[in-house]
Amino acid sequence: MNLPNSITFARLILTGIFIGAVTVGGTAAYLVGLIAFVLATISDWLDGYLARKLNLVTSLGKLMDPLADKILVASAFVFFSSENLCPVWVTAVIIGREFLVTGLRQIAVEKGVVMAADRLGKWKTTFQLAFGITCMVWLIKADWNVLRGLSEILLPIFLWGSFLLTVLSGANYLRKGKELLSD
Numbered sequence: 001m002n003l004p005n006s007i008t009f010a011r012l013i014l015t016g017i018f019i020g021a022v023t024v025g026g027t028a029a030y031l032v033g034l035i036a037f038v039l040a041t042i043s044d045w046l047d048g049y050l051a052r053k054l055n056l057v058t059s060l061g062k063l064m065d066p067l068a069d070k071i072l073v074a075s076a077f078v079f080f081s082s083e084n085l086c087p088v089w090v091t092a093v094i095i096g097r098e099f100l101v102t103g104l105r106q107i108a109v110e111k112g113v114v115m116a117a118d119r120l121g122k123w124k125t126t127f128q129l130a131f132g133i134t135c136m137v138w139l140i141k142a143d144w145n146v147l148r149g150l151s152e153i154l155l156p157i158f159l160w161g162s163f164l165l166t167v168l169s170g171a172n173y174l175r176k177g178k179e180l181l182s183d
Contacts, residue, residue, distance in 0.1 A: 001060075002051075002054075002056045002058065002061075003050055003054070003056065004046075004047040004048070004050045004051035004054070004056050004057075004058075004061055005047070005056075005058060005060055005061050005064065007043050007046055007047040007050070008043070008047045008061060008064045008065050008068050009064070009068075010043055011040045011043045011044065011047070011068040011069075011072065012064075012068050012071065014036045014037075014039050014040040014043065014072075015036075015040055015068070015071055015072045015075060017032065017033075017036040018033045018036040018037050018040065018072070018075070018076070019075050019079075021033035021036060022079050027140055027141050030136060030139045030140045031140055033136055034133070034136035034137065034140065037072075037076065037129075037132050037133060037136055038133060040072050041129045041132070041133065044065075044068075044069055044072075044125070044129070047061070047065060048065065051065075066102075066117075069125060070098045070102075073094065073098070073125070073128050073129070073132070074094075074095050074098065076128075076132045076135075077090075077091040077094055077095070077128070077132075078091060080131075080132070080135050083135070083139065085135045085138065085139075085155065085159075086131075086135075086159060090159065090162075090163050093163065093166060093167065094128070094162065094163070094166050097166045097167070097169070097170040100170055100173065100174070101115075101121075101169075101170065101173050104173050104174070104176075104177040104180065104181075107177070107180045107181070108177065108180055111180060113180065115173065115176060115177065118169070118172060120165060120168055120169035120172050121169045121172075121173075123165050123169075124162065124165035124166050124168075124169045127158050127161040127162040127165055128158075128162045128166075130154075130158045131155070131158035131159055131161075131162050134151045134154045134155050134158050135151075135155065137150075137151045138151040138152070138155060
């Protein structure tokens, strides 16, 4: 297994740590969850960068990288909905979009067409991960009053930015994949 793929698998482990920490709850556990989430976010950028830079792009990486992203984002949004930081319907739209895009990509592969991630999708992921970090800062009840105040401002920006970019990028994939669905 090459280095970028190892980093992708580490993101899955970090996601497990995040889930475990938020399940335990409390300031110390949320701090562990925040650290795991931030490291997972960094690994999302790092594995792709290294795969391209070192010419180590593999079929395994093409499968596991977006899957690891989806698992991290879906688990985080489900948790944030349970904490009333995100409406459940927004989480449902976000997860539904991921299923839609995955399905379209599978159909495209079967027809020999490549549906690469576009800028809207990358921005969507950036806003979703920024929302996750902001939520975790909000949940930490330590002496971080300045950060907590900043997170009050950023939460709605990242939440609704995530939602809007999710809808737009999903519509963009549908537009690109319209011919794939015509049979």
